[in-house]
Amino acid sequence: MKKLTFLPILFSIVFYLNAQEANQNKPKLLIGVVVDQLRYDYLDKFSEDFGKGGFNRLIEEGFYARNVNYNYKPTYTGPGHASIFTGTTPSTHGIVGNNWYSRLEGKRVYCVELTDEEGNNYYSPERMKSRTIADEIRLFSNFKGKSYGVSLKDRGAILPAGHLANGAYWFDGKNGKWVSSDFYKESDTKWLNDFNSINFKEKYLSEDWELFAEEKTYAKSLADENPYEGELYEGSGVSFPYDLIKGFEKSGYDILKAIPQGNSMTLDIALSLIKANQLGEDEFLDFLSVSFSATDYVGHRFGVNSREVQDTYLRLDKDIARLLNFLDDNVGKENYLLFLTSDHGAGEVPLFLKEQSAPAGYIDAKLIRNKVEEELDKKYGEADWIEYFINFNLYFNKSALIEKSVNLSQLNTTVTSLLIEMEGIADVYHSERAINSSVYNQMTKNGLLASESGDLVILESPNYIIYSKTGSTHGSPYRYDTHVPLLFFGNEIEKGESYKPYDITDIIPTASAILKLPLPDGASGNVINEVLD
Template sequence: MHSPLPRLPLAALALSITLALAACSSAPLAESAGASAAPAAAAKAPPKLVVFLVVDGLPMRQVLAYREQLQADGFKRFLDQGAWFSDARYAHGHTVTAAGHATMLTGAYPQRTGIISNEWNDAQTFAPVYNTGDTAYQYIDHKTDPLAGTSPRNLRAETVGDVLRTRQPASKVIGISGKDRGAILPAGHKGTAYMYMSEDGQFASSTYYMSSHPQWVRDFNAAKPADAFFGKAWAPLLPESAYAGSVPDGQPWQFNGGNGNRLPAVLGAKHEKPGPLYYSNILPSPYGDELTLAFARAAIEGEQLGADAQTDILSVSLSSHDYVNHAFGPESRLSHDHFLHLDRYLQGFFQYLDQRVGRANYLVLLTADHGFADSPDWAKTQGRDAELLNPSVVMTALNAGLVQKFGEGRWAVKFSAAGVLFDHQLIAARGLAPADVHEEAARLLRGMNGIVAAFTPAQLDSADTATPFLDAMRKAWHPEVSAPVQFVIKPNWLFSSRAGGSSHGTPHRYDQHVPILGWGPAWLGRGEVKTPVEVVDIAPTLAEILQVPAPAQSQGRPLPLPGASPAALAR
């Protein structure tokens, strides 16, 4: 068992769980007093608490599109009082949740972290692999499926939190999320992760971190806060005219399961009482974020985060926006309204931190794990070339072409992340060179409608940075984990057989362009930075602020903060 974080004696919680939920509700709050924006160089000591926020599936274009409708102290705290980077992006090609969460605080792309996707197949046995799966550990007091996320074993890089706790063991690093990967990967190897359990609406850790939950977790779960949303309506926050730029509810491509595809939507409307389906349906609603932030407050109080001279890190990955965008598309009114609810929750959370930790004692960084494509059905109405690329059709056509070249056989076996796995026993039995099969497969893929690029291991292992998409796919490709041939679909297309909704996972700008927003004037300064930056730059920036070395695998460099020298800005 991984040794748990050292803990101070638990103090009585300052607020009940009910009050915590109420405080992060969508009721507008008064604007906090403004803080002076001292340049980063003026900071003489690290913050007491680093709050690292991830909004799963939030493209930067949504942050700016709704700017005039934001509350005074939610996202606007970053845009009006903080440091924010308007041209921030991921540089790897397979932009999915686990790959993004592994990149953020390691400063390393999948080519180094080994977290190439949410799930993939072993390149030799073809067995399924889950990014945080580890059968050596189980969820505490909850059933554990074989591929459940229980530890960071597959993460081949250290995080900022790992470096911090190596040098300062008394520092605490906690990761919280609606998804196991959203909690485990930012928490790293030496932090502690808690994730939402859809079976009963509780938060739980795994035996990798501890044998049993601390009392504050037991108290939170015993109060059954998820049940408070049963029968509660998700209703639009603003008048109908405020959503004129978004696609109305109830479109045929918007999924109509779960809570339905129209607002207002009543949680639990199809159920007599809370149960697993109801608890699952909390996540694709604003109340998934509200519940996650309530648990974050309980963690701050139960673990006394930010209460002493040792810097603590709290990572909170808010999962609901990703579920909403998958079901309805980022162009939808449902996504628009969800973002506005989230803005109000963040305002309440920030003002809670002001009171609990003190405005001068913490900094906040917010980013996303990937962006999002518009729904193809919507994109087509706007005159764009947008379709679904059915994986089974591609696999059939690929094998037909390989049979024509090399003879009968099932040469291509499975898709894995953004690539194709091959039967190398068959290749060897026929006396063929794997490189020849890979090259022919890449050639065939390039000729298919809906695919714009395909690359062989030789290309991925080369120094070529001029070929379009090659460098992005190289950063997404780990030679010991990934499939040998990687491919890229056309812009606005989705590699899916599931009609409706939308997704992500490409090197196109709509999937790569994400927010990097910061607040903590003493360390980050204030103002918009238009210089292009990458998400890998977050880890070395935090390491510099915390006065520890950057993670060993980091590929980033410190962000050019507002007020930095011209040389730092000329990147």
């Protein structure tokens, strides 16, 4: 009898110890790192020039999903950040561009800017119709877990941190300060004031931007002086070195957004935030998103094949190593889960491709609009037929349709016939017409929200862009824009690699499974089981 009495007590002790061990193994901090415009090929292309402690450490010690793609068009920063952290596409979360035309508001709107009843503009995530994983962390812990977002870009900070965040912080280049919004209820901002008291000009701009490595390292990139790059600032030229004090005199603190030092500053404030708010120090899971945006500004200005882009990544690698070392020392590798990915890729400069006899070119948005207006005037009579054209979305003026007794179906048919004959336009989507490719048709549908998107959506041909003749851009459904790296690292993540196809919307279901969290309300992705195995 004594033995039988002892057994339940023994089982209770074992259960308690196992529960304690499981609780101790749970991460205390989730960090989502987004490198803006990080193409998939960069991590391999520059691998031998990286150190051991940054990107290569993530690859060597973490799980690398090598075949992750965005499953919608348009591939822009706002939709990218929203999709990563909600686990769904613009058709659900509603961020259909960085900017778009709102019929309800009768104007072009910005993804994280709204107007209050008094007519004052403010920044918030309210245009996003889904919750993020950060919101689920807040709800799951009864608001004891903390949530923050940091980025040079407001949208890169605001969208990941979600609707229930403690705070989101971004860089105001006009005033040279890191700022937030009254939307957030964060009360203790002494740490932010302390950070803003740093002399950013002296710390980040006092030295010229020179090549970080030996000249021979940059053989992977185009020659320093080439016709495919734009200037860093007026009169800077397009070759190293760049005088950053002159850049400051021309552009003010905004110059920091377009140089590698902007990434270093982003990391510096992120580390200050972690320390000041004691992230990862108690039993409640905290969240931090860090979006490195300077990579995007550099890519847009100089092009994906430039030495400036390569140099920016060599320097960012050191910042990634610094981040990992800080987390190891201050949170403990067993206490954090980190994932790193990108909000989109980018394409080669079409001018460069054309000179190599590859198909590429430029689309003139004004020409499209004028030709459509002329064709509709000729067929139905003069009117202001187009209300707005943005992100390859055509919004028709419904008043003109009523006035001329033309229905939308007629208009769509007429305009489609015109557009598909134009160079650089591969196909057209509207409510009565599917794109010939089922893949691109579904990607287009995934990027649309009926109440926000245009009546007609243009599918551009590969490597045809609406952009300047220098620098690179993104937005298409093609692999150079959709294919991005995904790395999981930290708490109980085993080294691994996979070439199986996954969608960007699979990141949050996977992180949620690891952390045993409910999925965000709109999540449509699936768990990457290989990360958990």
